[in-house]
Amino acid sequence: MTDTKHSYYIVAADTLPEVFLRVSEAKELLETGDAKTVAEAVSAVGISRSAFYKYKDKITPFVDMKSGRIITFNLTLRNKPGVLSSLLSIFANSGVNILMINQSIPVGGCAAVTISAEISGMSGTPEELMERARALDGLRKIEVVAG
Secondary structure: OOOOOOOOOOOOHHHOOHHHHHHHHHHHHHHHOOOOOHHHHHHHHOOOHHHHHHHOOOOOOOOOOOOOOEEEEEEEEEOOOOHHHHHHHHHHHOOOEEEEEEEOOOEOOEEEEEEEEEOOOOOOOHHHHHHHHHOOOOEEEEEEEEO
């Protein structure tokens, strides 16, 4: 049995053969639901199905952590109607893209909430976002746990 090792490289997109970029575009169309089938996706980007299947597992976009930062917040919210909705409005109005929300069942009148969000399009700083959130009636605690 041979041990196959993989080598990976970070290469500027403009140096790649066009087919790799088109495969990546087709994958994105499928992931976002803009294309329902592989046939639809490859037709939209102008490649063959065989090219897609040949390279689909070989090309993955590199996410630059400087341009797409993700932060995870730990919060404690009072169990009152509209508190979570108001908090999410603060995030949305700041240009934050919420990726994940996890909320516990309220105990003792409060619920633990974890929010992971992409902040690359955020207006202002994470600290300013947290200050706006702290002004919310019903927020008991907010802290950054990762990011």
